[in-house]
Amino acid sequence: MRAAARPFRPLLLWASLSLAAAPAAAQADARPTPEQVAQAENYFNAGAQAYEAGQYQVAAEAFLEAHERVPSPSLLFSAAQAFRRQYLTEPSPDALRRAIALYREYLRQDPKATRREEAVTALGSLVPLEARLAGEGAAPAGGEGSTAEGGGPATAARPAAGGTRLLLSSPAEGARVSVDGQPFVAAPLVAPVAPGPHRVRVQATGHYDEELTVVAVAGELMPRHVVLRVKPAQLRVTGTGGARIAVDGQVRGTAPTAGAIAIEPGVHVVEVSLPGYELFRRELRVTREQAVALDAELRMTSRRVAAWTALGVGAAGAVATGVLGGLALASQSEAVELRDRKDADSLTPSERDRYNAAVDARGSLGAAAAVAGGVSFLAAAAGFGLFAFDEPKGLGSAAPAAPPPRDPGVGAEFTVGVLSAGVRGRF
Template sequence: MMRVEGALRRVAAVTLSAVALCAASAAHAQGAGTSNESERAKMLFGSGAQAYASGQFSAAIQAFSEANRILPRPAIAYSLAQAHRRQYFLDKNKAHLELAISGFRAYIEQVPDGGRRADAAQALSELEPILARMGETSPARGEPKEPAKEPARLMITTQPSGAVFTIDGKDRKQAPYAVEVAAGKHRVHASLEGYFDEEREVLAVDRTLVPIPIELRERPARLRVTGPNGCDIFVDGRPVGTIPQSEPLELASGSHLVVVTKNGYKAFSQDIDFRRNEPKTVSVALEPTGQRIVARSLLISGGALVLAGGVFSVLALNRQSAALDIPDAQRQGNVSPEDARDYNDAKDARDRWRTGALLAFSVGGAALATGLMFYLFDRPTVLPPRARPEDRRTRPSSPSSPSSPSSPSPAMEPMEMSMVPLVGPSFGGAALTGRF
């Protein structure tokens, strides 16, 4: 249990040292105007911390030493001493033991109180007896001997971590990793599932650890939407194309709101999760809206009424023609009483057919106009997707608080229209009402 606690303390020491380094280097950059050197020291320290965490203590020593040379800080010195300490227990090189003791003592001298003094004192209580048993004098009375010079190294780190990389097509390793190389130019190739491969040329310097941070670009997910031709596709509120698509849509991984709309149909709306480099196909079957069904019914019935009005008009003209034939015959003096009755019946039939035609044309025209308006203004209403539990937790509790720009806008109220036929003894028509 004590060994586990000690290991945890050592890992915490490196983490806290990294935080202290960032703060100290920022202050140094502002005071001395050496921002470039400060950034290089932070990069070296970060590479050393990753090497330390992966058990590459020799590479960590190399990185911490260079960082401490550029930007001397107690936090870096403490981490360097820790790396020497761990390396000593691996290779039993006395020089690492001496440098570890010297580094911990220097840290205690530089930090009067607080910090990692307790951990440094505990490390000294562990290391000094080991050196004493070797019969050597205390490092405080003389400078310790430097270990052998380190080779050229490339410290490969990737964002995200875990990528596989090669140096000049060889030495397949998983980042983060420090690779010993010959001084000079080298080609680094990094790859990770779901990301684009990255390749770059780097320069290794003799007896120096060179940090090589590589940021991998995410491969987008691909979305293909199938459905009725002419549908509009929206992703997260932005128009991105129509059906049929010429090629799949490329989307960043994560959750996206996919909406498919077409005039006269209920909108399709779905929140879909995408993973990196994942192909997905969404098949959409849209249902006609109630307004579109009413519009079609009005157009069909209106057309039928207009057609009936035409038929009634023909019949009215026919009866009128028959009625006109009788006065022509009367002028010639050969009209019987039966012909007079036929004349009156034809006039009455003509008036009835004419009234029916006018009524059919009026109601049919109103139905056609209303149906056409319903048809043309049947825009889809897009409702926001049902909120997820995590979305409800982050939603403001106050109803009066302003909404976030990223939150879905409220659905637009649908248009409502209605028509009431009006029929009287001598007229016909319709009253049209609507709400927008």
Template sequence: MRRFFAALVMLALSTGAGLSLAGPSDVDSPEARAYFETGAREYEKGNYANAVRAFEQAYALTTRPGLLFSIAQAYRKQYGNDGKPQNLRQAVDYYRRYLATDTTGKRRGEADAAIKDIEAILSRLPPEIQSTPTHEEAPSTQISITTQVEDATISIDGGPPRALEAIDVTPGKHKVLVQAPGYFPEEREVPAKQGQMTALDVPLREMPAFVSITGPAGASVTVDGLPKGALPLQSPLQIEAGVRTLSVSLNGFNTFTTELDLGRGKSEDVKAALDRTRQRITSFVLIGAAATCVAGGGVMAFFAGAAGDNAKEINDRRLAGTISEAELDEYLESRETQTALRNGATVALNVAAGMGALAFLLYYFDEPRLAPPRKKDDKKPKGPDPSRLREIAVVPAVGPGVVGLSFGARF
């Protein structure tokens, strides 16, 4: 019969008023917030006695009415753990204090309903249960650590890592180490007072990701558009974890851009393979062609001079006397050869100058341009690259006394 009645009580507790708690906005100091978060965590784990202690500590620091409601909820749930009517009476007391303190609270309806449910349960308790004396155990000394990282662990006085929870300790000072994957560990010295719970919030600092980059010497490195130095780097870059866009650029090369999903404390190796731009390749081709034209023009100028010397020698003999008809033909041929070669040398040198000027412009203005980021596994996009030379045009230019070439390029 008693087991059947206990089952009915548990059913009433689970189907009665909602078991919501006060929110973080109900506390207004870091210390009180640490106790509130401890209470909420212990409540979720079913450690309602610890939740009561933490909520009561938070209320002592901030006196927010919502915490009275949370304390009542924890007492009510604790009755389901130990079956002590005193917990129900404490719950009713705190519900009433909440109603008296917060006259416009949004949980007043829940508190009224909970009081009615509990009073109905208390009225049905057998007399022998109601008259059973309760033995209050001496409260334990506890330390509770809260942090923003859910999977963090704590070690007390060099002990093994443990999940975040209220831990029984001896009174006195204790060294607490808080750590989590991807975060820098934090150590605190926490004084534990006899019979009290000491709650402390320990924020953890995120570890950066470490990125090693290999690529051409002198190339500039940017992360999310911010400069980070030039290659080779003395040490891996320390970059805030998350999705980041990394670019490596160097004059005359297409910019290497990749998107990295960096984890806290993780290392990443990036090989920046930069290929030369068409514009830079074209400038090199033009420089080579200009050098060839200069060499060709020099050769033609040399032979033009030789032909001129031969014509001058024949002309000198003509002035000194007579020359044969064959020598006259040789003279005329030498003069024609000299003129043709001289014109050819002039054209070659003019072409070389034009090519050299265009090569200089292409080389000098071949600055890196940022490309849209792509993920590491993505292939290079097909189609024309806007950062490269698209076409080059060479047009003959002929005028009175002028022979040359006109160059044009489109990017």
């Protein structure tokens, strides 16, 4: 009993539904259809959540329904584990026999099973209990190779029909389900219903409600695993007007935002940028429906300050060039006038001094204007160059955001290949 009392390992860590043991032609004939895979996925996901919720009988039935559509020794093991837990929580000869039959069938179908030791250990603890029941007059479970009418051990271990029922589940944390307008009940829900269509609503905090129609088949357990859409977080950015807002490297608007930017829950990198200003960068971890506000007041870069300074020097140089050029022209005009008078008539000593001073001033002012013009041109060119290359670094190069945190609980994934099908799950 020690093995039966110890906590179970995760029920299904990595189960491969490989058909490689059969010849290739047989594999091609037995390959499940997309419809069968979709049905098996529904049964498996619903059964996994039922298992997590302690509804082991329902979980076992769902795993066996999935096995019927996509045969897999791993699903037999899952059903056996569910029956074993059912027996441990509510001892009954029926659950014990079914667990033993399924463990044996699992070992028979997959002699190299990855969980063979667990199955053998489980049988070592359960078979003595079966023998004790047999000694008390109860019929034992079928041994290896035993069959029920029309099927093998897996068929014999199927739960008895429980009537027409819906098995409704959802991976969303705290999901609630309503059938035909009845009060909401925590998922997973097993609801006895009449055959025919039924209106199902599923809701969970931080998710959009989902409404669908599920058709119940007489005498069958009909599963539906409903994945709800997560409500995004809402991001608003204020600060320097006209700045570009990028989330995970994708431009999503300009500041200040006119409306909220919807982002998925998880980790994101937000960048706010404007040429000439230092890049604003924040890493955010947001949850469902969270309202996030960022004030991105950008600071001017040193390069932009230098650009404005250079342009200011260029502008001042241009003004100085104009003034010096004007004075040089005035001196030139005065010198020309005096020269003309000199050619027509002799100049007085004072006029001759004025002429010489005008000629000297013209040369000095012209040279100064040329120097000022050169400085102005170089400063303006440097300023425009600094402007042209003053782009913020980092925009569009944000690291990819981490995936949103998954809802706790059970998850599963079905995959289908050319000659095989696969399922992964965590419990």
